[in-house]
Amino acid sequence: MVNLYPLKEFRFPIIAGCISPDVFQGKNREEIEELEIWEGNKQGKLGELFKVEEIRKEEQQEKTTIVIHGDVSKVRRIGKYMTGGEITIHGDVGMHLGEEMEDGKIIAHGNVGEWAGSMMKGGTIEIHGNASHYLGAPYRGSSRGMRGGKIVVHGNTGNEAGACMKKGLIKICGDAGQFPGLRMHGGTIYIQKDCDGRVGGCMKSGKIIVNGFLESVLPTFTIEGIKKKVKIEENEVAAGPFYLFLGDLTENGKGKLYVLKKKNPHLSNYEKLL
């Protein structure tokens, strides 16, 4: 296990793709301190910004566990490309947490910056605070979003959560911003509370479940029926009844949008169309 303590309050963005169990694997404290990171426009060493503490256990674990104690809200790309192991952060985290990760687990006990779990392929990210915009969304311009794995947010999220998603699950226990599931073509987004609207714009496939208030459904969605329950994942079912909408018709999409009936009486006029 490796403990990292930030040595100061960071003023500049820090690019630290090297904070990953794959990179730390098999390295001792000195080697970890020598890893290169960027602070603003200057290249530096990890040891100059973090106090590294290595705790060796008797039996060597297969993959390293990293624990960060403190505020790292300026530190970007933690857990980039990780293929196993675990990162726990006791504090806020910066942008691009777990970018393109393939496996392993990241637990953040604070708020998380934009693009958390961006383009991830597998593994789990658990966020106990709020997540910002572009949760699990691809880099600007790209259409290759999340392709697997699971993100659980216990707080709220910003806009465009799960944009261009293809596979996997995003579970938001709080509220979601605008455009969740923008251009998604697979996978599941489960919003347990309210949503700011424009759900599933340009979606082609996949499903989005809104378990709270949704002011309106995009005009390019059509009502398909009323469902009693929806399967979220193995052993988890959301109880309804739900309005089921299909869309987005501008893209000839067949994505499924479930909206809880109880919390959205203003959508009842759709029932006439059934």
Next chain:
Amino acid sequence: MDIAVRGGKIVEKVKESRAKKIDASGMIVMPGGVDIHSHIAGSEVNTGRLLRPEDHFKDFERKTLKTRSGVGYSVPSTFTTGYRYAKMGYTTVMNPSMPPLEAKHTHEELNDTPMVDKATYPLLGDWWFVLEYLKNGEIEECARYVAWMITSTKGYAIKIVNPGGLEAWGSGRNLSSIDDQVPNFGITPREILRGLCRVNKLLNMPHTIHVHTNNLGKPGNYLTTLDTMKCVENLASENKPVIHITHCQFSAFKGSDWRTLKSGVEEIAKYVNNHSHVTLDMGQVIFTDTTTMTADGPFQYTLHRLSGNKWVNHDVETETSAGIVPFRYRRKNLVHAIQWSIGLELALQIQNPWKIFMTTDHPNAGPFTSYPRIIAWLMSRKAREVTMKKINQRARSRSLLPSIDRELGFYEIAIMTRAGQTRALGLRNKGHLGVGADADIAIYNINPETTNPSKKYKTLRRAFENAVYTIKGGKIVAGNGQIYKDVKGATMWLDVQVSNPVEITEEMKRRFREYWTVECENYPVTENYLEVSHPITVKAEV
């Protein structure tokens, strides 16, 4: 054998005691590489850069003491383009499509492309002036205007893209054969091709017409390609080429739709092997994420509909059109795998390496940085087999590649990547190491006597990825993946001298005012616009 260099040229000999010596024993010495077709500059490329931020963020180069920073994998920024070419031992690059209206932008970017000599081809196949004069049969008049255009846009050759089709695209249509009528002009692609081919001869241009065929990227288009080659057959004389079909891979599809797609290489190779008036380049597909960009607006629209990817499309006033679509070639996709196979079949089935050149039509079929990989495929059957095992099975069963045993040698590669291209381009001082040639030299660390490229294709690939020395104009500019010196390359352009040059009449000004957004006076690119200008004077016959 020694090669002596003085004053940027290769000379008979120099004083040995005072000269700097490079020991290249056990290595391959070739002339600097030449790329006949690579989209590296201009408004189209720049729009591609804007369209693709996701292409940049993974591939970036930091600033060093000698080089500038840059980004981009399939559409790299200008400086990075120059550096990467130099690292591979390339010293001359041709930018193949420049809408004349965007000439200034193109030359600004070419000025900023270091390390390589370059030139650009203006798109003339759909220019209204050309269409009108050809329709009226006024070949000489047409030639005078083409000469004016080449000189005022500082171009190097006549580029024709989907002749007539781009004009039709202005009104949302396309042409499906070389005998279809162009709307509003009553002229056919056949007449445009033949007309411009004759204009090209009248002007004594060093390069032939550079043609992107009609119907590009459609199943069954190998027949159009054959028609295109045949239609200028009787204009050839003295066994000299009169037409260059570019990125022929995209024009060699057989079959009635995408499901029945097959390779049409057999017929094309048979024709090219029996005729000497054609040269081709490959347009080899690389399995990667790239950006397609051509002046062929209708084709790019089709590609956008096929792939569902984001796109840009543009109709350039009276001259041409353009389109850009990001594209990913996948091994497991039937069509892409067949395309991969077609490119290699072309290079291997055409017997004479002076007729087929190595390109990826950068970035349309893949970035130019993949050239070493293509060299490995061409020189090693084993390398082809390894890739073939990974591609779509149905494509493999339809491919001719397993039946082709031919493996190219180093001399053939040198012709396909250098000598052949310069001969086709009419660049006399490049592409060879004879006395009087420009001292553009690439040295690769591979010993042809001890290394069998057929078996050691990975060593071969690595050797061609980074030249040990790249010498440009007699100076060592790069080597071993490093840039030693940031040099400016020259921009070559044709100063076409006609006996009766075009005068800017009131009539012409009126037409510019009516049909262009640019006034006639602001249109030409003056020579002081080019940072390192290298005019090549040609005397025309009109």
